Amino acid sequence: MTPEEFRRYGRQVVDFIADYQERIESYPVLSRALPGEVLAGLPEHPPEEGEGFEAVLADMERVVMPGITHWQHPNFYAYFPANASGPAILGELLSAGLGVQGMLWATSPACTELETRVMDWLAELLDLPARFRSDGPGGGVIQDSASGAALVAILAAMHRADGGASGRGGVTGRRTLYVSSQTHSSLEKAARMTGIGAANVRVVDVDPGTLAMDPAHLDALLTEDAAAGALPVLVCATVGTTSTTAIDPVRAIGEVCRRHGVWLHVDAAYAGVAAVCPEFRWINDGLAEHADSYSTNPHKWLLTNFDCNAMWVADREALLGALSILPEYLRNRASASGDVLDYRDWQIPLGRRFRALKLWSVIRWYGAEGLREHVRTGVRLAQDLAAEVAADPGFELLEPHPFGLVCFRPLWDDLDGDAADTETLRLMERLNASGELYLTHTKVSGRVLLRMAIGAPATTGDHVRGAWKLIRAEAAAAGPASG
Incomplete structure (x- = not known):
């Protein structure tokens, strides 16, 4: 493809994306494709001769779009938001166009230094501890996801714990990891990958009302395991759990970790970016004194398209000790000088994309006030919905709901327990099949709840009110709710 062809087709692709954004509400939120349907629309064998890009764009409409679930749809309320804003898309295009492989500072100094600056910017915007800044012993890095950040944190924690x-290799004895029943499943997966093993993932009790980790039980488990000869590696506290956005008491957990000399990783994948607003900075309590590592996802709620996880460490020494390997072919004068960062030593893969460009573009386009307005809008819409749910005697609202997620369930007449859960799941399936919205569910105290996560840039109060009206109508059609 010549530069001139790239200009021509590039304009068509940008137009395709802009047209998609304009008409996104015309699509059913959840794809209606059946298993194998997209596959059947694609040739079994690759083309022998090259095809024009017009054919690619035509097949985007014919084959690909029917198989897309529209994460940017204003009525997408499933999981958590996955924002893809205009400046982030353009930043991603710049990254793809430059084709930088930023494994070493020397392989593109701008890739490294822009990331360092942007991570310091984000730390400032979120009012994170000074020890997370690049001019101290710690620093920030962009990972692919919170799952990758957790894996890296465990490796660094293991390095510090056993020197x-x-x-x-050749290590004997148990190593243990500490989570709650509400912690993201990626921690157990990381335990398997690092050799700790799922059997050595210790599950700490939670408060039945708030679903927050119990520091006293954590203390007891750490004491018990150390007495049995185990080596505790890491405790994961969560700020905004995936299930319900429950918040663990980071300060109290950190005090326990400090007494036992255990690494504290704080997973704030969804909720952490809320601290861009001063009124939400209470979620940072305990970080400055106790957190060894911290991660949050701009690709969830901060208008930056996937993948973009922001991770910080308070002291990079353990991270570099765990992950740094220097074969001859990577040796260079800049790295040897000690004056530069090589982010290959801060992550699992060697290679890395220029992810900082999209986060840089987003921060510059929106500014701090624009980012705050986006978060505040999502929270306001969620609180308005929660008030509607609480006022309806046919529904039960889960408290608390401090951010953009609202969890609730219908109260079915003459149904309880498993039968009520089954009916709630059927309601969700009917709503999702309508194409009008997309919800997911969770379980709390054994009962199924619907999850409605608000935060897409295009979502307005009219969308949320319309979704609630549809939920109530569909529930009433299924059978009157109690109350």
């Missing part, structure tokens, strides 16, 4: 013995 690097785990990396050299």
Whole structure:
């Protein structure tokens, strides 16, 4: 493809994306494709001769779009938002166009230094501890996801706990990891990958009302495991759990970790970016004194398209000790000088994309006030919905709901327990099949709840009110709710 062809087709692709954004509400939120339907629309064999890009765009409409679930739709309320704003898309295009491989500072100094600056900017915007800044012993790095950040944190924690013995091999004895029943499943997956093993993932009790981790039970488990000869590696506290946005008491957990000398990782994948607003900075309580690592996802609620996880460490020494390997072909004068960062040592893969460009573009386009307005809008719409649910005697609202997620369930007449849960799931399936909205569910105290996560840039009060009206109508059609 020549530069001139790229200009021509590039304009068509940008027009395609802009047209998609304009007409996104015309699509059913959840794809209606059946299993194998997209596959059947694609040739079994690759083309022998090259095809024009017009054919690619035509097949986007014919084959691909029917198989898309529209995450940017204003009535997408499933999981958490996955914002893809205009400046982020353009930043991603710049990254793709430059084709930078930023494994070393030397392979593109701008890739490294722009990321360092942007991570310091984001730390300032979120009012994170000074020790997370690049001019101190710690610093920030862009990972692919909170799952990747958790894996890296565990490796760094293991290195600190055993002096690097785990990396050299031949280690004996149990290593243990501490989560709650509400912690993201990626921590158990990371335990498997790092050799800790799922059997050594210790599940700490939670408060039945708030679903927050119990520091006293954590203390007891750590004491018990150490007495049995285990080596505690890491505790994961969560700020805004995936299920309900429950918040663990980071300060109290951190005090326990400090007494036992255990690494504290704070997973704030969804909720962490809310601290861009001063009124939400209470979620940072305890970070400055206790957190060894911290991560949040701009690709969820901060208008930056996937993948973009922001991770910080308070002291990079353990991270570099765990992950740094220097074969001859990577040696260079800049790295040897010690004056530069090589982010390959801060992540699992060697190679890395120029992800900082999209986050840089977003921060510059929206500014701090624009980012705050986006978060505040999502929270306001969620609180308005929660008030509607609480006022309806046919529904039960889960408290608290401090951010953009609202969890609730219908109260079915003459149904309780498993039968009520089954009916709630059927309601969700009917709503999703309508194409008008997309919800997911969770379980709390054994009962199924519907999750409605608000935060897409295009979502307005009219969309949320319309969704609630549809939920109530569909529930009433299924059978009157109690109350």
